[in-house]
Amino acid sequence: MRLAATYLVTFTFIWLEAVGFTQAANAASDAFPGAEGYGKSAQGGRGGAIIAVTNLEDSGPGSLRACIEAAGPRNCVFRVGGTIKLKRTLIVRSENALVSILGQTAPGGGIVLTIERPDKKGKNTLLGIKGTNDVIVRHIRIRPQLPNTVKNVDGLVIENSQRVYVDHVSVSWATDENISTHADATEVTIANSILAEGLNKHSKCTLLGSDPRAPQKLTFLRNLCLSNNDRNPDNNHYGQSCIEIVNNVFFNARSEWAEIFSQFPGGTPIAYAGNYFKAGPSTNDLTYAIRSKDAAMVAEPQIYQEGNVTWAPPSKTIVTVAPDTERFLVSSPPCALSVTAIAPAAKAYHDVRTRSGAFPRDSLDRGWANDMGPEGEKGDGKMVSEPGQIPSMDTGAAYRDDDQDGMADSVEARFAAKPGVNDAWAVTTPDGPAHFDEFMEWLSEERIAGRYPQ
Template structure:
């Protein structure tokens, strides 16, 4: 008999989680709501937050310790041009640790071969852009390749960037919004993707320590309208976190997980809306996926089949048995939580210690709708969130939208913050924090809290853009 005190440690007080019997979704939801120790489903015993080591304050999941460009060059993006000095391409292709900060807002279109993040140690800080922020897209046709790709690299942080591919590519299979391939220590946070001809978010080859969080992935192009394929052709076990994201108006792969045994995969506190044939798919091509699916909302929409399952174990080409832990997954007019094949692969404890603090599914639903995506939200994200709330909207049916061109959302112009010493930090913020706006002190720690000055400014910029306030 498990004691009440041991049960109180359920969740990510990890030792107890691994010792307790199966926890029904309703039981876990009640514990999350109860407050106090019972609600503290917190992975800090496994990945304790260490200032100056995390990617940024509040970073979560297995990618949370990505170094990004910390300690490197501060490279301003001063033009929307495809290439040349001051371009995003120039920052992506630069050598050494670097942080891309934006002095412009608008649409960056890669009209030739798109840049690939292969040089490690990079932070792309979209929250520094003035006005309406940044859209990245491609030129379509033979140049229509995934605009944002991290390949054969490590330590990458991308925040507050949106991809809207308005033109169709000649090679559909190479046109996602975002792709991570053979990379490690990567975090996509507060990004938005739409209109991909392949998955909106794709993972390929041997990746490890990946976080995808607080993001919006919407309206892939039929008949390959997929939210996220999180593993394709994995070469070894991987750790991946998919936390507080919104997948809307994508037929299936909401998301798709197809990992090797001994992987640690977690799908936590997300919102999945208006899938067509399937929501979450668990595959076994590489021996069976270990996955924890906790605290998500599955919400039926106008295109959803009556019998659409929230969680489906796919047996095609199966070479082993998945291990699926499920708890506190909220069904909103979705009739089927799991297919019969899931039942025999369901396990009574998380397959790995969960990496982050959880909230009840209904609370996560509100958080995702309020806070997910690149900020400031463009018209597409604003509309999508309104459609989720109202249970309206649709997968793309219009032939003109499918074939393109699709109208890009307008991006408001803005005035960049003053930064005379070009250390990436606004002079007004530096003065307010006792720093010298005439001296490059980005990588010092003025308040001795282990977060460096630029870390703290980028966190400030993130909070300001989330609140709808321009950086003064």
Template sequence: MTHRITGRTSTIRQLGLALLLACATPLAAQQAPPPQLAFPGAMGWAAHTPGGRGGRIIRVTTLATEGPGSLREAIDAKGPRIVVFEVGGVIDLGVKSLKIKEPFLTIAGQTAPQPGITLVRGGIDLSAHNVIIQHLRVRPGEAGLAKMAGTDFDSISTVGAHDVIVDHCSLTWSSDENLSASGTRFKGDTPEQWRAGTSHRITFSNNILAEGLGYATHAKGEHSKGSLIHDNARDILIIGNLYSQNRERNPMFKGGTQGWVVNNLINNPGQRAVHYNLIAAEWDGHPYQDGQLVLVGNSMRGGPNTPERTPFFQFGGSGWLDLYMEDNLAVDRYGETLPQTGRYSSNSAGWRMLKTRPPLPFGVKPMPAKDVQDSVLANAGARPWDRDDIDRRILENAIEGRGKHIDSEAEVGGYPKVAETRQAFVPADWNLDTMEPLKPLPRREPLR
């Protein structure tokens, strides 16, 4: 009898312990720390990408295009890595793009000594995952090539990449797009596979995207474009950017895309500001997919290159788009109100206006559109504490309503010419988890 009671007591104790563990596990899970942000203020589906956090620090020590100590060598290295700069100045890419193929990378342009890092005569194509690029200037220009030569560059383009943040960069004078999310249109057999196979979970925040070149080296001729979000790309956040002096694609979303455009300033667009277009010929044999686009708190100002009555948003092509719009300002160069919507397609399809705003992407808290101009002009672009003369001119023109569309960098002074500078990178001066400085950085005088 005693033995049976003891055994029963032991069983009860075991059950009690199991119950305690079962109850404790969800509590422990609730108390687990949230994933770390890429950096304070990171937003969107890519907000928690680690980039190169925890990896080795690779120092860029030369402005040479390639070789030991070059940016290209650092980008090509394998494994998690944080790229920092012990040199400042201009890197001439020699009419050849940098190809980022290895994942878990942070490029910290903020670490360079004044005047920072500018890439010319080439761009960056990014086909990896978990990448953070901050505080670079990329200015491809015509690169000395003939008009319509057929060699063209995005300043930065993601190509089938995911979990990527491009933040506080200055991307100008592209001969294709200034900043884009692209990839294979139909990789796989199903729409789900198509979306997984192209760029997704991308954040473009606080960048200057300006002066895309019109009649330059692109084989199609005129090609002054801001941003192209390619077919089936999803989870795209475009927030806090300045689009200035680009004829089209400010930004453009193609068929089946899903994205948010929040608190951007669009200055002096050409015939189109924000637009959507599923091109039927590119979808031959594939069922059209509905797109979804959310436009909140943006400000558009027409300029000398903006045709009269240009709408803030235009629909073109085929298929359907679910569209939500809220608090977007659009005025011409004289301050007169412009239309919110329009179309450049005669098809019966079009947009279906959503009555309820879809859930906000992580960390997004839209500001009123009336406050966007001052915020973007103060914060957008590479190294706002240390702007170069080109960014200063672009921003001052935006403030004053001046400037125009251009066909060559030569029309606005040509490639920058600055002396090489050097300064050792001191890890103790930086938060290596977020690449924030732990002491104030040298500042130039503010814009006037």
């Protein structure tokens, strides 16, 4: 298999010939080995360019923005770690589809996105995925540093897009939602992420049903919503949607946990399975884990719930289903669950506490995991009105990649790849994943384990 390389400034573009690209694309249809949920078919930059992010500037050659705004299938591979101070929103648009942002490649403490000064045009959301398709985002921290007087600051927004997979991100201090989907966002998975400390007075974890125009397919899986006042999560969808909230931990909400509106034709169909709702210091004395909202209801929701657990100290109570919501319960999921291996809520609690968020974890994520406390025991935490400090980070040294295929030369043989050869998209077996996909999933697990290749 012959590869042709093209170089532009500090970026390296590695393209496979048409035959090789087709072979690699057909070899593995999942976003990455082990991907789950409705977003698992996201292709990201599979088969395309390997673009090195070589600096922490807001824009220009070698920046993350330059990689995101490029065209064609591509993979943003970080050769530097640290904090990127944005001047305006990073946006993946229709012309920038087919991109993977692979934060697990960053050396040292990884990558943080922040914004410190309000944009005059109000473009203060840090990362937007808008009107596009096939986007993968992994192991990125998103921490705006704007006061709560600056409205509508989301951490990450997925809008009018399909086949999107967000995995192992950590988002905090938004003045709107930490993560949200808007309009016709479908075939989306948000997984293994920490969504913490949305700023009061508008402290929100996630809004998954914001002004849709058609049925959607959304998976919210193994995430931690911590110390957000409400929208843990908020859902509002058309009938015939497939919405699944599986194996998440919702900790220290104040007034509202899962909120279900039903303001679109057909009513919201939704499944909650194996989630853990845990009261914290900020939680009201009486709350309801799953509650339907009557406001502007046009049809009855269909709510399935199974294996969900609530825990509260003796002074507080969480009722799993609000009494006025019980009439909307159904005996089976409105859609067959796309996540087939659902863990018991207690195991999900452990998994989320030890494996959610971007890795390597910074002191903030470690602190929030500690705040949860052990399963079945009292935790800590608080609501906040101002952003905290972003910890200083070790920049580290990137792994050696002399053949510029995005993989560490030192471990390529593990995946049957050849050091010195640009063979990112070659496959070992006709139906197997490409070497690059295997390496990136291995590297994700290595980062979770606290290791990084040389």
